[in-house]
Structures are given as structure tokens and as C-alpha cells.
Amino acid sequence: MIKYPCMWGAAISAGQCEGGSHKGNKGYSIGDTQPNERERCFKRYPLPDEHTYYAMQKGVEFYEYYEEDIQLLKELGVQCFRMSIAWSRIFPHGDDEEPNEEGLAFYDRIFDLLVQGGIEPIVTLSHLEIPYALFEKYDGWENKHWIDAYTRYAKICFSRYSDRVHLWITFNEINMALYLPLSVGVGVDRSEHKEECCWQAVHNMLVANAKAIQLAKAINARNEVGAMIAYSPVYPMTCQPEDVLKADEIRSNALTIADVLVHGAYSDIALNRFEKAGIDLKMSEEEQILLSKQRVDFLATSYYNSIVASSDDAAAKASGNLFGGVKNPYLTESEWGWTIDPLGIRICLKELYDRYNLPLMIVENGLGAIDEVIDGQIHDEYRIAYLREHINEVLKAIDEGINLKAYTMWSFLDLVSASSGEMKKRYGLVYVDLDDEGKGTLKRIPKDSFKWYQKFLKKQRI
Ligand code: BG6
Numbered sequence: 001m002i003k004y005p006c007m008w009g010a011a012i013s014a015g016q017c018e019g020g021s022h023k024g025n026k027g028y029s030i031g032d033t034q035p036n037e038r039e040r041c042f043k044r045y046p047l048p049d050e051h052t053y054y055a056m057q058k059g060v061e062f063y064e065y066y067e068e069d070i071q072l073l074k075e076l077g078v079q080c081f082r083m084s085i086a087w088s089r090i091f092p093h094g095d096d097e098e099p100n101e102e103g104l105a106f107y108d109r110i111f112d113l114l115v116q117g118g119i120e121p122i123v124t125l126s127h128l129e130i131p132y133a134l135f136e137k138y139d140g141w142e143n144k145h146w147i148d149a150y151t152r153y154a155k156i157c158f159s160r161y162s163d164r165v166h167l168w169i170t171f172n173e174i175n176m177a178l179y180l181p182l183s184v185g186v187g188v189d190r191s192e193h194k195e196e197c198c199w200q201a202v203h204n205m206l207v208a209n210a211k212a213i214q215l216a217k218a219i220n221a222r223n224e225v226g227a228m229i230a231y232s233p234v235y236p237m238t239c240q241p242e243d244v245l246k247a248d249e250i251r252s253n254a255l256t257i258a259d260v261l262v263h264g265a266y267s268d269i270a271l272n273r274f275e276k277a278g279i280d281l282k283m284s285e286e287e288q289i290l291l292s293k294q295r296v297d298f299l300a301t302s303y304y305n306s307i308v309a310s311s312d313d314a315a316a317k318a319s320g321n322l323f324g325g326v327k328n329p330y331l332t333e334s335e336w337g338w339t340i341d342p343l344g345i346r347i348c349l350k351e352l353y354d355r356y357n358l359p360l361m362i363v364e365n366g367l368g369a370i371d372e373v374i375d376g377q378i379h380d381e382y383r384i385a386y387l388r389e390h391i392n393e394v395l396k397a398i399d400e401g402i403n404l405k406a407y408t409m410w411s412f413l414d415l416v417s418a419s420s421g422e423m424k425k426r427y428g429l430v431y432v433d434l435d436d437e438g439k440g441t442l443k444r445i446p447k448d449s450f451k452w453y454q455k456f457l458k459k460q461r462i
Contacts, residue, residue: 004359004403006394007120008460009080010073010412010429010453011363013172015056015129017415018086020063024102027092028132030185031056036421036436041180044189047132053438055416055423060432061442062413063106068444069413070113072430076450077457080120082363082408083110084127084172087153094134095149099156111164121165122363122406124228125154125212127172128418130185140187141177141201144282147208154212155219162220167406169300169363170209173230174261175254177201179322183418196279206260207287210294226298227261228363229254230322233347234307237326242311250309250325255355258299262356264292298405299356302364303390306331306344336368336425342389349397349404359405365390366410368417368425371447378431378447387449391456409453413444429453 015031028047034040035052048054062069073081087094089103114121138145154170178198181188191197209227216223234250236243256270265288266274274281307325308318315326319337331339345365352360367386371378387409398404414428423436429450434440 002401003398004405006398006404007080007406008457009078009082009119009122009406009408010076011082011408011410012062012412012415013124013127013129014062014084014086014089015059015127016411016418017059017062017413018089019057019059019061021054021057023063024089024106025092025100026086026103027088027094029056029086029088030130030132030135030183031128033132034183034421038420040421041183041419044182044187055421055436055438058434058438060413060415060434065442065444066110067113069430070110070117072444072446073114073119073412074117076412076429076454077461078119079457079460080122080167080406080408081114081412082122082124082169082406084124084129085157086129087126088129088131090156091131091149091153092133093137094131095152104156104160107161111161115164120167122167122169122361122408123157123161123165124169124172124363125157126150126170126184128176128183135185135187139190140181140185141204142187142191142197144204146185147204147211150208151211151215154208155215158212158216158219158223162216162223166220166222166224168212168216168223168225169361170212170225170227171205172228173302173322174202174205174209174227174257175229176322177205178253180419193278195277196281199274199279200281202257203281203283206257206291209261209296210290213294213296214290224297226296226300226361228300228302229258229261231258231301231303231348231352232305232307232320233344233351234309234325235328237308237310237312237315240311243309246311247309250307250323258352258356260291261296262299262358264295296358298359298361299352300361300363301348301352302410303345303348303362304365305339306341306347307339334367335370338368340367340386342386342393345390346393346397349394349402350400353402359403361406361408362394362404363406363408364410365407366427368427370424371414371426371431373431373433373445376445378445380447380449383447383449384452387453
């Protein structure tokens with residue numbers, strides 16, 4: 001019987017947690033400039049003004065609380081911790097002459113604490129945290145200049161931390177560039193051919209990923225590098241062939257990206273699709289060789305919800321991570337309208353493993369919900385149910401022979417929601433006393449789900 005070991009852990013990201021946007025010489029990131037309004041991911045904003053509250057500038061002050069937070073992480077008993085480095089803390093303008101030593105030293109302290117605590121760091125280099133100055137100066141990721149800027153940043157991180165960090169994720173959800181481009185530094189608002197601009201940005205990220213893999217291996221042969229997509233199984237609404245075709249079309253964006261990461265080239269179907277859509281990617285022969293040679297060691301994905309595809313444009317729409325499809329009459333939804341589908345996580349793993357036969361990581365999976373503090377406690381049985389049911393399916397997938405290298409639930413701490421900037425959409429095992437206006441004591445309170453996951457993690461270590 002084939003059964004691979006899986007590391008169990010939790011995740012956060014720098015942009016949504018750290019705060020301290022004015023501390024330690026950090027530069028502004030795009031997130032720091034997005035006010036907490038609905039359209040925040042779909043607009044380009046000017047530099048922050050003094051009168052508006054920007055949730056990501058404060059995060060949940062992980063920058064100040066990291067010692068206390070890592071102590072809680074140890075108490076939780078995780079084997080691994082997925083986190084990210086803020087690019088704008090290392091290079092405040094994205095491509096400064098010299099890296100910012102204060103920023104580098106901050107992550108030194110974090111990695112030291114993790115390693116001393118027996119926790120394996122899984123580090124994402126770019127997770128929704130893009131230097132604002134770079135975005136203003138050189139358009140966005142559609143500009144090849146970004147490949148060099150990112151590569152310099154990646155090289156500094158590998159050189160400095162490879163003695164303690166061996167598992168790297170180059171990019172969070174690369175397909176986000178197609179759905180929320182302005183949030184990840186794609187200058188789609190200034191482009192005449194928006195689809196081409198987004199795919200050019202994706203292509204440049206894929207080249208940057210390949211360059212980073214090359215560097216990471218050269219710096220330390222122990223380094224393993226993966227990249228991440230957001231993946232959801234897409235179910236056809238009916239067995240009508242049109243619905244099945246629609247499901248295939250929706251799935252294809254994520255898979256086009258993963259194909260390049262894993263197989264080192266775009267599929268013929270993807271290339272034809274680009275041509276028909278008038279997308280003329282700037283892609284040199286040298287880049288194609290690089291992509292074919294430098295492939296990921298593992299593929300990471302987030303999983304929040306499944307999607308239903310319908311060829312009927314009038315079908316009722318659902319929400320979800322990146323995009324939602326239409327409503328699934330067989331499943332319930334979160335308070336934010338995201339479908340809850342535990343079996344979907346197993347289907348997601350099976351589909352990806354069948355197609356790529358490469359180690360996988362689930363680096364985000366969790367429930368955004370409103371929590372209530374009652375007598376100083378948070379009884380989040382809904383989050384426990386979500387996690388229990390999803391993890392049960394993950395265990396079944398592992399039993400089926402899928403090589404899942406790591407599972408890190410989202411999120412360890414309550415943090416600022418990426419799509420809405422809200423604090424009240426809470427994912428954490430640990431409650432943070434902070435509201436949507438930035439008011440609160442920042443006190444950390446482990447929720448009931450913390451205790452539940454702690455018990456589960458203990459059993460995994462036996
Ligand atoms: C993923 C992102 O897309 O979804 C996370 O990688 C994000 O950063 C998560 O927090 C949940 O989305 P939201 O918008 O509810 O925070």
C-alpha cells in the first residue's frame with residue numbers, strides 16, 4: 001500500500017498580518033494603499049491619505065506580536081507553518097540598490113524561532129504583497145522589468161534564509177493575476193487589451209518562477225521550490241454537454257498555468273486559445289528553454305469551495321475564492337456565499353495528482369465567518385465542522401495514494417480579508433481583538449477550533 005507522509009500546519013500571509021507598514025523602513029505595498037471598500041481589488045489607488053483607515057497597514061500587528069504568536073503556534077503543535085515575506089520590507093521600492101537590513105533581520109528572528117520550535121517554515125515569496133513604488137514606476141507584471149526585480153528579491157531571500165528555510169513557494173495563486181489583476185501588480189487598467197495584459201503578466205511570473213527555481217537550487221541543493229494556483233473542482237450544472245464544456249473552460253485557466261509549472265510548456269490547446277483571442281505573448285526562445293528546464297518540485301493550491309458551471313447565463317450566481325460560478329443546490333454556503341464542499345477538496349487533490357503525478361500541498365483551506373466573543377471565549381463549532389469534514393476527506397485522499405506533502409489550514413490568526421479588507425470575516429484558530437475600523441486591544445484568544453486542531457495534530461505525531 002502506498003501512503004506518503006503529510007506535514008500538518010497552519011498559514012498566514014505577511015500583507016494580511018504583519019502591519020507595521022511604517023516600521024523598519026518598509027515601503028508601501030499595493031495592499032497598504034487599498035481602503036476597505038468593496039471595489040478595493042478592482043481599482044488602482046493613489047498613495048494613502050491621512051484620514052482613511054487602511055486595514056493592511058495595521059494587519060493584526062504580527063510585526064510586533066510575532067514572539068507571542070509563534071509561542072501560540074508551538075502550543076498548537078504544528079509541524080509546519082506557511083507564511084510569506086513582504087517584498088516591500090526587503091526592497092521598499094521593489095528594486096532598490098541595497099536590501100533593507102532591518103527587514104531581513106525581522107525574518108531572521110522569525111525563522112530562528114520557528115526552527116528552534118521544531119516547526120518547518122514554508123515560505124511564499126510573493127503573496128498579495130507587491131511594492132507600490134515598482135507598480136507606479138514600471139507598469140505591472142506585464143513589464144519584463146519585473147522579472148529582474150523579483151529575481152533579485154528572490155536571490156536575497158534564498159541567500160539569507162536557506163540555512164533555515166528549505167520549502168519555498170514562489171507565488172501565491174498565480175491565476176489571481178487573471179481575476180484580481182490590480183491586487184497582484186498587473187497594470188490592467190492602463191492596458192488596451194486586458195486579457196493579453198493579464199496573460200503576459202502570468203507568463204512573466206512563470207519565467208520569474210523558473211529563474212527563482214534555478215537560483216534556489218544553486219544556492220542550496222536542499223531547497224525545494226513550488227508554486228501555487230487556486231484550484232477548485234468545477235462541476236457541470238447538468239449532464240448537458242454544453243455545461244460540461246463550460247466546466248472545462250472554467251477549469252482551463254488554472255490548468256494552463258499548472259501545465260507550465262509542471263510540464264514546462266504551454267499546451268497546444270492553450271496556445272491556440274491565445275491566438276484566437278488575439279493574445280500575442282512576448283515569449284523568447286530563451287524563456288521557453290528556461291521554463292522547460294526549471295520545473296516545480298511540488299504544486300501548491302488553495303481550496304475553499306467547488307464551482308458549478310452552467311451554460312445558462314440566467315442561473316443564480318454564487319461567490320467564491322477568485323470567482324464563484326453558479327449556485328450548487330446540494331450544498332450549503334458560508335456567510336459570504338462561498339460554497340462549502342468537503343468532498344471537493346478530495347476531488348481537487350485527485351484531479352491534480354492524476355494530471356501531474358507530482359507532490360502536492362494544500363496551503364490554504366478554511367472558513368471565513370463572523371465570530372462572537374462570549375465570556376472571553378469563542379465557540380466556533382462551525383469552523384470545527386468545516387475543518388473536520390475537509391480534513392477527513394484529505395485523509396481519505398492520502399489513503400488513496402496521493403502524495404500530499406503538507407496541509408496548512410487558513411488561517412492560524414484572524415487576519416485582514418484579502419478580497420474585502422474586513423476583519424469581521426475571520427478565518428483564524430486564534431481570535432484577534434480588532435474590528436473593521438482598526439479598534440481593539442489586539443489581544444490573542446485561542447478559539448475552540450484551536451483546541452480541536454491541537455488534538456488532531458497531537459494524534460498525527462503519534
Ligand atoms: C486566497 C488568498 O485567495 O483566499 C488569501 O491567497 C485569502 O490571501 C484567502 O485571504 C481568502 O480570501 P478572503 O478574500 O476571504 O480573505
